[in-house]
Amino acid sequence: MNEIRLGAIFVLLAGGVFFTFVSAVGVIRLPDVYTRAHTASQTDTLGAGLVVAAVVLAYGVETEVIKALLLLVFIFITNPTAAHAVGRAAYEEGIEPWTKGDERR
Amino acid sequence: MSAVGFALAGFVIITAIATAMLRDTLAAIIVFAAYSLGMALFYTLLLAPDVGLTEAAIGAGVTTILLLVTIAKTTRPRAEKVFTAINCPAATLSVGLVAVLLFTVGSIPVENFLGEATPVTGAAGTPGESVTGHYLQSTYEQTGVTNAVTAVLAAYRGFDTFGEAVVVFAAGVAVVVVLHRGEFL
Amino acid sequence: MSGSDSIRPYTESEIIMTAVRIVAPFVLTYGLFITFHGADSPGGGFQGGALIGVVVFMLAFAFGIAPTREWVGSGLMTALAAGGVIVFVSVGLGTLALGGKFLEYGLYEPFLGPDATKWGMEAIEIGGVAAIVSGVIMALFFLTAAGYASQGGEDV
Amino acid sequence: MTLTTAFLTTAAVLVVLAIAVLYRAVKGPTMQDRVIAVNVLGTNTVVILALLAVALDSESFLDIALVYALLNFLMAVAISKFTVKRGDVI
Incomplete structure (x- = not known):
């Protein structure tokens, strides 16, 4: 395994852990459903995508890389759709968005 | 036991306790889904990917949705409090049971929890050594399949699998009868 | 799209x-x-059958349970579940008829060649277990979603 | 630091983050909060499985990860279609 690829894998892993950490902090600390759905859909998808990209790089050109690539594609399709479904359900149920000055929920 | 194993054990235990303690049924179902996520990861970490796959397909997908549809058709108890009160005798009993079980599994080599040298099953010196070794060695030449789990299920223990399959079928028929439906609607 | 007062x-x-x-x-x-x-x-068979059943759950949650139930049809689920049991039993009883024990796949070698054991296992995994599990899982879902019928199969 | 160690360390960090997110799954005032938290947990599980597939050199873990990625989506959609007011699933 050459140096550039190894370096790229480490960078991708570090980026993935960083974005997953940000999304975890967001899910715990943000004040209401909509903001949390937002962090869950965007930041978490990016973090997961970066880590799976590192996995793809680590596999190289083996046949297993197809499964890892499929994983990447499906994470990018399903995660935002799930967040959309949740946000829509919250709206249908009449949960008011948090505005500045409100109490944290 | 490695760091991943310890962290995962903590995760599974927290979700299990939360599932038991949550008062709202829907919340308990959602947290139970998280429990099955942790459990599938646990089985996979213990190098049992077949069981992990079953837990992923049944525990996360099917069980959650069947429970959801069931509470949609029945009632969902509401409460102001998030957690139920702890039933002291039951809690004592559960803790005692867990302690007893932990003592019985003391023979499992826990330092092999995660690592390259982990034997698949039946390590040297354990009671299962001869049986599992026999299956792992002779499965391919006797049956022609490489996955020993499938070979044991379908060939060596085929009659048991037949019983299980009929039990699944009988469960479907029983639900038809209980719900007073004339057919698999 | 407001409608927070009425339940739509x-x-x-x-x-x-x-x-x-x-x-x-x-x-x-x-x-x-x-x-x-x-x-x-x-x-x-078990895991694969469960995943095949899950496809129907997905369709039901996206397009509505009642249309999906009509699209799948009661006959398909019955055929899968009952047909799986029949396939399993007939593979097992076939070896009995050939003078062996229940599910002794080796006896199929004159018909299936040297890989008879493998083909026999594939037959009960695919035609037996997977069919039963997928049929029963779909049926359980639609039955539970339809709810209890009081008498004579009518909805409550 | 070898590649295997890096992947295992990442997996351990992700499990710890999953435990942190569990707080929202248990506490979450509304059902949607819990579903979001479980969805994040599911994504983390998928990623951990992919990491372990490389670290423990067993490609079959990727099968489980793929199954999980698809079922996680189903779970979120299903629970969000369960409307609390009417207690019904359409």
Whole structure:
């Protein structure tokens, strides 16, 4: 395994852990459903995508890389759709968005 | 036991306790889904990917949705409090049971929890050594399949699998009868 | 789109329907892959059958339970569940008829060649277990969603 | 630091983050909060499985990860279609 690829894998892993950490902090600390759905859909998808990209790089050109690539594609399709479904359900149920000055929920 | 194993054990235990303690049924179902996520990861970490796959397909997908549809058709108890009160005798009993079980599994080599040298099953010196070794060695030449789990299920223990399959079928028929439906609607 | 006072029926979201249209065929393919490839990789009839059942759940949640039930049809579920049991029993009883023990696949060698054991296992995994599990899982879902019928199969 | 160690360390960090997110799954005032938290947990599980597939050199873990990625989506959609007011699933 050459140096550039190894370096790229480490960078991708570090980026993935960083974005997953940000999304975890967001899910715990943000004040209401909509903001949390937002962090869950965007930041978490990016973090997961970066880590799976590192996995793809680590596999190289083996046949297993197809499964890892499929994983990447499906994470990018399903995660935002799930967040959309949740946000829509919250709206249908009449949960008011948090505005500045409100109490944290 | 490695760091991943310890962290995962903590995760599974927290979700299990939360599932038991949550008062709202829907919340308990959602947290139970998280429990099955942790459990599938646990089985996979213990190098049992077949069981992990079953837990992923049944525990996360099917069980959650069947429970959801069931509470949609029945009632969902509401409460102001998030957690139920702890039933002291039951809690004592559960803790005692867990302690007893932990003592019985003391023979499992826990330092092999995660690592390259982990034997698949039946390590040297354990009671299962001869049986599992026999299956792992002779499965391919006797049956022609490489996955020993499938070979044991379908060939060596085929009659048991037949019983299980009929039990699944009988469960479907029983639900038809209980719900007073004339057919698999 | 406000309507916070009245309870409206849940109108379908185009995004969810599109995502399910993309994902569902893949899940079906993957369930079949796990079923057929169970002899050489993790998986088998039970897991694959469960995934095939899950495809129907996905369609039901995206397009509505009642239309999906009509699309799948009661006959298919009955055929899968009962047909699976029949396949399993006939493979097992076939060896008895050939003078062996229940599910002694080796006796099929005159008909299937030297890999008879493997083919026999594939037959009960694919035609037996996977069919039973997928049929029963679909049936359980639709039955539970339809609810209790008082007498004579009428809805309450 | 070898590649295997890096992947295992990442997996351990992700499990710890999953435990942190569990707080929202248990506490979450509304059902949607819990579903979001479980969805994040599911994504983390998928990623951990992919990492372990490389670290423990067993490609079959990717099968489980793929199954999980698809079922996680189903779970979120299903629970969000369960409307609390009417207690019904359409």
